[in-house]
Amino acid sequence: MGRFSAGPQPPGAPWGAPARGASAASHTRPSLCPDELRWAPVQGESAGPPAPAALGALPIALAFPSVLGSFNGALSTVPVHDLGSTVIREVLKRANVDPKEVSEVIFGHVLTAGCGQNPVRQASVGAGIPYSVPAWSCQMICGSGLKAVCLAAQAIGVGDSRIVVAGGMENMSKAPHLVRLRTGVRLGEAALTDSILCDGLTDAFHNYHMGITAENVAKKWQVSREDQDRLAALSQDRTEKAQKAGHFDKEIVPVFVSSRKGVTEVKTDEFPRPGSTLEAMSKLKPYFLTDGTGTVTPANASGINDGAAAVVLMKKSEAENRGLTPLAHIVSWSQAGVEPSIMGTGPIPAIKQAVAKAGWSLEDVDIFEINEAFAAVSVAIxxxxxxxxEKVNTEGGAIALGHPLGASGCRILVTLLHTMERKGCQRGVAALCIGGGMGIAMCVQRG
Structure with missing residues (x-):
C-alpha cells in the first residue's frame, strides 16, 4: 500500500492559489493516539485538559492508514465521505476493533459546502459503524486533522469515550463554486465564488490570500527566494528517495475508484515531482506578488489536494486487555494564536508550549514533522x-506530498509515527500553521 502518485506532474499552483492547470495531491492518511498527557499550564495559552492524575489511564495510538491523490486527479471524483470511510474502515481493521465498539468518530473537515448533512457521519456509517455511534467534525483550517486527535484524547481522558476514531478528510477537487441567489438577481450578472479560496485560503481579517501571508513571513524573517527554492528542492528529493525506499508503504491505504472504464486501484502518490531541481525551480515567476518583490512560486508552496487520514485511540487499559502493542503515546499538545498576516509562524509558539508541557527541551526531540504550507514559513520556523x-521533515513535506486542508494534521502525525518507528526515534513533534493566525503542535513518544 502506498500514497497516490500517477507519475510526475507539471508545476501546479501554490497552496490555495487559483489553479492554473496545476496538479495537486490527494491525501487519505490516518494518525495517532495518546497514552500519557502531561498538562502544565503556560501563561497566555488557551486552557488545556486537566493533569494526568485527574484523567487516569489515557489513550494510545494503535493504527493508521492513508491515501493520496492530486487536484482534479485520481481521487477527484470520490466523495469526501467515501475517502473518510476508506481510512476509517482500514484503521479499525488494523487495530482489530469491531465497528460496534467505537464510542465516537471525530474528523477534521474544512470545505463542507455541498457535501451533504454531516459528512463525517456519512463517512462513519459508510465504514460500517452503526447508527448508534455519534460522529462529528471540527474545523480549524489546516490544523483540523490534528485538533480532532486532541479532542479524541480529551474525550477518552475524561471518561466520555472508550474507543475513538479520529482524523481528517478533504476533497478539494469537489469543492463547489457558490452563487448567491437567495433573493434573485434583479439586474446584471451573478458572480461565482470559489469555496476553496473563500472558505479555506483567504484570510478573513486582511482579505488576502494565504500566499501573501507567506510573503509577509519571508520579508520579516529575511527568507530569500533561493532559501525557499532550496528547501522545496530538498523536500522533493527527500520524498523521491523515501518513495523509492518504500518508506511510505505502511502508511498507504489504496482507494478503488469507479469510472466508465471500470474500477481502478489508486495506491501511489500523484503530487510529488521526481527529478525536481533547484535550477528548474529558480526559473518560475512569483505567483502572488508580481511587482518584483515576490518570492513565493508554485514550486516552493504546497498544492491543492484531496485525501483523508485516521487513527484509533483508546485507554491504555483497553489496549492491554486486547493484547495490542501501542505504537506511541501523546505526551502533550498545544495551540497558539499569532497575527493573521504572519499566520505561518503559528507553530513557533505552539511548539514551544507543547515541548514545555512535555517537560522536554527542543534538543530532546528526535524528529519534527512541520507542515510545509510554504517554504518561506518552514525556513522561518x-x-x-x-x-x-536534518531533524525536520526527513521524508519530505507538503511541498512534495500535498496539503489537503482537513486531512493534513493527521497525515503529518502518520508520517511522524512511521518515521519514528523506522528510525528508532523516541520523541517526536508534529505541528502545523493555521489560516487566520494560529498554530497547533503535539508531542509524541514511543516506548
Missing part, C-alpha cells in the same frame, strides 16, 4: 526555533 534541519 526552523530559523526562529534554532532547529537542526
Amino acid at each position: 526552523v530559523k526562529e526555533l534554532g532547529l537542526n534541519p
Whole structure:
C-alpha cells in the first residue's frame, strides 16, 4: 500500500492559489493516539485538559492508514465521505476493533459546502459503524486533522469515550463554486465564488490570500527566494528517495475508484515531482506578488489536494486487555494564536508550549514533522526555533506530498509515527500553521 502518485506532474499552483492547470495531491492518511498527557499550564495559552492524575489511564495510538491523490486527479471524483470511510474502515481493521465498539468518530473537515448533512457521519456509517455511534467534525483550517486527535484524547481522558476514531478528510477537487441567489438577481450578472479560496485560503481579517501571508513571513524573517527554492528542492528529493525506499508503504491505504472504464486501484502518490531541481525551480515567476518583490512560486508552496487520514485511540487499559502493542503515546499538545498576516509562524509558539508541557527541551526531540504550507514559513520556523534541519521533515513535506486542508494534521502525525518507528526515534513533534493566525503542535513518544 502506498500514497497516490500517477507519475510526475507539471508545476501546479501554490497552496490555495487559483489553479492554473496545476496538479495537486490527494491525501487519505490516518494518525495517532495518546497514552500519557502531561498538562502544565503556560501563561497566555488557551486552557488545556486537566493533569494526568485527574484523567487516569489515557489513550494510545494503535493504527493508521492513508491515501493520496492530486487536484482534479485520481481521487477527484470520490466523495469526501467515501475517502473518510476508506481510512476509517482500514484503521479499525488494523487495530482489530469491531465497528460496534467505537464510542465516537471525530474528523477534521474544512470545505463542507455541498457535501451533504454531516459528512463525517456519512463517512462513519459508510465504514460500517452503526447508527448508534455519534460522529462529528471540527474545523480549524489546516490544523483540523490534528485538533480532532486532541479532542479524541480529551474525550477518552475524561471518561466520555472508550474507543475513538479520529482524523481528517478533504476533497478539494469537489469543492463547489457558490452563487448567491437567495433573493434573485434583479439586474446584471451573478458572480461565482470559489469555496476553496473563500472558505479555506483567504484570510478573513486582511482579505488576502494565504500566499501573501507567506510573503509577509519571508520579508520579516529575511527568507530569500533561493532559501525557499532550496528547501522545496530538498523536500522533493527527500520524498523521491523515501518513495523509492518504500518508506511510505505502511502508511498507504489504496482507494478503488469507479469510472466508465471500470474500477481502478489508486495506491501511489500523484503530487510529488521526481527529478525536481533547484535550477528548474529558480526559473518560475512569483505567483502572488508580481511587482518584483515576490518570492513565493508554485514550486516552493504546497498544492491543492484531496485525501483523508485516521487513527484509533483508546485507554491504555483497553489496549492491554486486547493484547495490542501501542505504537506511541501523546505526551502533550498545544495551540497558539499569532497575527493573521504572519499566520505561518503559528507553530513557533505552539511548539514551544507543547515541548514545555512535555517537560522536554527542543534538543530532546528526535524528529519534527512541520507542515510545509510554504517554504518561506518552514525556513522561518526552523530559523526562529534554532532547529537542526536534518531533524525536520526527513521524508519530505507538503511541498512534495500535498496539503489537503482537513486531512493534513493527521497525515503529518502518520508520517511522524512511521518515521519514528523506522528510525528508532523516541520523541517526536508534529505541528502545523493555521489560516487566520494560529498554530497547533503535539508531542509524541514511543516506548
